[in-house]
Amino acid sequence: MARLTRAQQQERTRAAVLAAARREFAEHGYAVTKIDRIAERAEMTRGAVYSNFPTKRALYLAVLADLVERSAGEAGQADGSDGSDGSDGSDGITGAAGQAPRPSPDSVAGSLGAFARVWLERLPLTGDSPADGHLRLRSLSGVLDDEPARTALTQTARLEALLLALALESYPPPGVRRVRLAELVLTLLNGSAGLAETAPGFGDPFDVVRACDHLAGIDLADAWDPPHLPYVSPARPCDDPWTPPAEVSDRITGRPIGLGDDGVIAVLGAGRLAAAEEAVRGALPGDRVTVVVVTGDPAEIGRLVRLRVDDLTACLRRVFAPGAWPTLRLVLDDRALVAAALGLPGVGDATEAAVRVRDGRIVARAEGRGAAHAAAAAGAPDAGAPDATRHGGGEA
Known part of the structure; x- marks a missing residue:
């Protein structure tokens, strides 16, 4: 059997730590999980875990990022696009077997409803434990407890709103800024996720989708004029x-x-x-x-x-x-x-x-x-x- 290269061994170690951490976080939650238990579960030393992930928070964020990547791949396979976004060398434009990608919804309202449906797929399923639901929701509750991390989250949320707004601004009329609309939609969706975590079963996700659809008709007087x-x-x-x-x-x-x-x-x-x-x-x-x-x-x-x-x-x-x-x-x-x-x-x-x-x-x-x-x-x-x-x- 060929010996693994150093890079291959590091990747195998990292994957084993992520798998063990994912199970541990899903069973016990972020606050209670211990690095020692993750190391034991991965059949590694505590030092081997820390050599790849310097803190428990870094490991938890890596687990969430891995779940996002897996979810995106599974969603791509389900809709016929094979999960390719071009990172495997493909052009990221056509789907599996050369299929054309599905077209965008035909209106801002339709796109917001479709976006909300996709986003809400993360809501916990019936029977999920609180800790497992925490992972499905990509929850950061109790994780970002210092000012630099909270500031970074606020700024990243502003960037997320800009990205969603730029997609919405592809619809006519041209030149209309839709950042405040995107911020409002993301506020509603993130609020729904927070309730799903703290008050499971409250609210109807389909009502949230309809609400996002109707938000497109609100006049937010959105203008770009920063005073500085x-x-x-x-x-x-x-x-x-x-x-x-x-x-x-x-x-x-x-x-x-x-x-x-x-x-x-x-x-x-x-x-x-x-x-x-x-x-x-x-x-x-x-x-x-x-x-x-x-x-x-x-x-x-x-x-x-x-x-x-x-x-x-x-x-x-x-x-x-x-x-x-x-x-x-x-x-x-x-x-x-x-x-x-x-x-x-x-x-x-x-x-x-x-x-x-x-x-x-x-x-x-x-x-x-x-x-x-x-x-x-x-x-x-x-x-x-x-x-x-x-x-x-x-x-x-």
Whole structure:
């Protein structure tokens, strides 16, 4: 029998720890579970567990992320798409046996109802134990008990709302911002999950779906006009070489992408993800907008962002046809490879920096609050100064 390589052995160890942890969390819940019991269940030492997952919270988040990935694969097989999002080398556009993907619903209301149905599949089943239901719900109750993690969750929720809104904005009329609508829908769905966990059996999921459908008709007077943007300093012109990492993955499509296209690259810490919309709204037609997420804590904060983004995008891919997916590209840069290539040392959760790329070179740079907007605005003919009239426009 051929000997396993070091990488293969590490992957086997990691898989065994995840399987043991999943069973332990499902039986006992997050608070009561002990690393020693997980190690015993996996027939490993405590040190072997910690060498792969430095904390219990990191392990729990990894278990949830693994469940999201498995659920997405099973859902893809059920609808004939074989679960492929392009991460296996396929184009992520056609389904199994070359089948065309199902079309998007024909209205904002229909898409919200469909999104709610997909999202609510996580509700616990009759007979699930409280701890098992906790896992099905991807529950973070009692897990994020410190300020950095809570801040990262808030910012990630803002990013989730933007991604859902960009899909909804593919419907006419053009130029209508739907971020507040997306936030309202996600608030309702997450609230339903919270009740399902604390008051099992309360409420009817079908009523929640109908409510999400009807939310499309509410006038939320949604406008894009952040008060700080007129005071953002312009990006600095430059002419720097740009050699991006060879290959990174877009978490929205699941496909490998290059970063050499003309457009805006915004590097945002996990505590600054709401600034992604500044790059999107300020971008010029034809720009590629890429948000690169960095963190000073990949094991916990990085996994939290990955969990939430992958969960949301898995739902989007089941509801919207590829042409309606957010054109924003999203890279989770746990090792700060993109940031290093851009010459950004010491990135962390508070990082906000952006560049504009043109013809394979970096032609403008910005750092600090408003950097994403400044880099996006640097491509405009009147880029010499901030201009409040541009805040509502742009396509990603």
